[in-house]
Amino acid sequence: MALLVSLVFLLLLTLIGISSMQSATLQEKMAGSVALRNQTFQSAEAVLRVGESAVxxxxxxxxxxxxxxxxxxxxxxxxxxxxxxxxxxGVTWIASGKGFYGVQNLGVVRNVVNVPINTPATLYRVTAVGIVGSSRSVVESTYAKY
Incomplete structure (x- = not known):
């Protein structure tokens, strides 16, 4: 009888151990995915700054x-x-680092925020794509040049 009870407890402990290992594996995958997403976003930000520097x-x-x-x-x-x-x-994509950037000229406008009043400014849309592994991040900025 003692052998049977100890085997049942051993089976329960084995099932708890397997469940814990599956949970730990899933958490490890999620943490890796978050780290990859962060790397991709940082890469897209860096490529965006290169595009803004070009403009x-x-x-x-x-x-x-x-x-x-x-x-x-x-x-x-x-x-x-x-x-x-x-x-x-109509966008020309340019490779830079771990991604690409493209620039669009949106035209000349007046009264843009942080630009002197009635000063014409040319607006450029800079779109950057960061790619790391199978992850992709897209960021965009509007750059006023006067």
Missing amino acids: QRDSYSLPVCSGVRQCAPPAESSVITAAGFNTTS
């Missing part, structure tokens, strides 16, 4: 986007895997 140069020029399709945020940012020109959005 900031005095010699930088880009034709104004035309039409709703070319002035909308580029839809291919969620699937882009290589640098080059996209005919649908």
Whole structure:
């Protein structure tokens, strides 16, 4: 009888141990996913700063986007895997670090925040994609140049 009771307790302890190992494995995967997501986001931020630095140069020029399709945020940012020109959005993607950036000239406007009153400023949309492993992050900024 004692042998039977001890075998049942051993079986219960084994089941608890297996359940704990499965839970620990799942938590390890989740922690790895969060770390990968953070790396991807940091990569996208770094690529965004490279794109903004390119726009900031005095010699930088880009034709104004035309039409709703070319002035909308580029839809291919969620699937882009290589640098080059996209005919649908009119964005030229440039590889940098662990990702890509694309710039769109949104045109000249007046009365932009943090720009002197009645000073014309050219607005640029900089879209950056960070790719690390199977994770992807897309960040975007609007840059006013006057």
